Amino acid sequence: MPNEIKETNTVKQVRHQPAKLDDVDRRILGILAQDSSRSYVDLGQELHLSAPAVHDRVKRLKRDGVIKATVAKIDGCKVGRTLLAFVLVNTKNVVSTKRLLSLGNLPEIEEMHTVAGDSGVLLKVRVRETEGLEDLLGKLQDIEGVDGTRSYIVLSTFVERGPDPGE
Structure with a gap:
């Protein structure tokens, strides 16, 4: 969902609109939050979905800004x-x-x-x-x-x- 950008007399604020997530989306997010290197095939097996179905969901979650980035968490x-x-x-x-x-x-x-x-x-x-x-x-x-x-x-x-x- 798009974010609403509001210009105020202070600092530019972004009002985030909650995305519409179902239980499968939330499970995908939970799994990827623990280990973002999991493959779509692996996720699909755990969620009882095809790899392309998982890919489409992840792609949508990225497009909607729910998944901001897939990054390595570095030990400082x-x-x-x-x-x-x-x-x-x-x-x-x-x-x-x-x-x-x-x-x-x-x-x-x-x-x-x-x-x-x-x-x-x-x-x-x-x-x-x-x-x-x-x-x-x-x-x-x-x-x-x-x-x-x-x-x-x-x-x-x-x-x-x-x-x-x-x-």
Whole structure:
């Protein structure tokens, strides 16, 4: 289903419309969320469908934006990015927030969200060491209109997953 894009006096917002999913779609999503490398033949056998039927469903789920991407989940520590942190960024106004959003292409930034509450933006960042975090914080604080940052360094991660496709 198409998403509705709404321009506000703040930041461009995308209002997501829920896709119409049946039980088979949800089962496909659940299986692929666990192991996206499963073949259509394998999925078809588990779901009692033909491989082409599974392919058509997956193709539709991709077209409708339910499946955003099929990607490898990389272990940050094994590629040398051992420090995971969440950074709350305080901005003065919408213009400052938009300037900050322009840093979304930095490889250290894994996720960027505008949020309600005391801060304007929440970042999930992964760097090699504390010096990398310090450098990134310096870049953030150099942006005109950024009032400050608060960092939370992750000690352990116990649950990290996407949304449950069930009802």
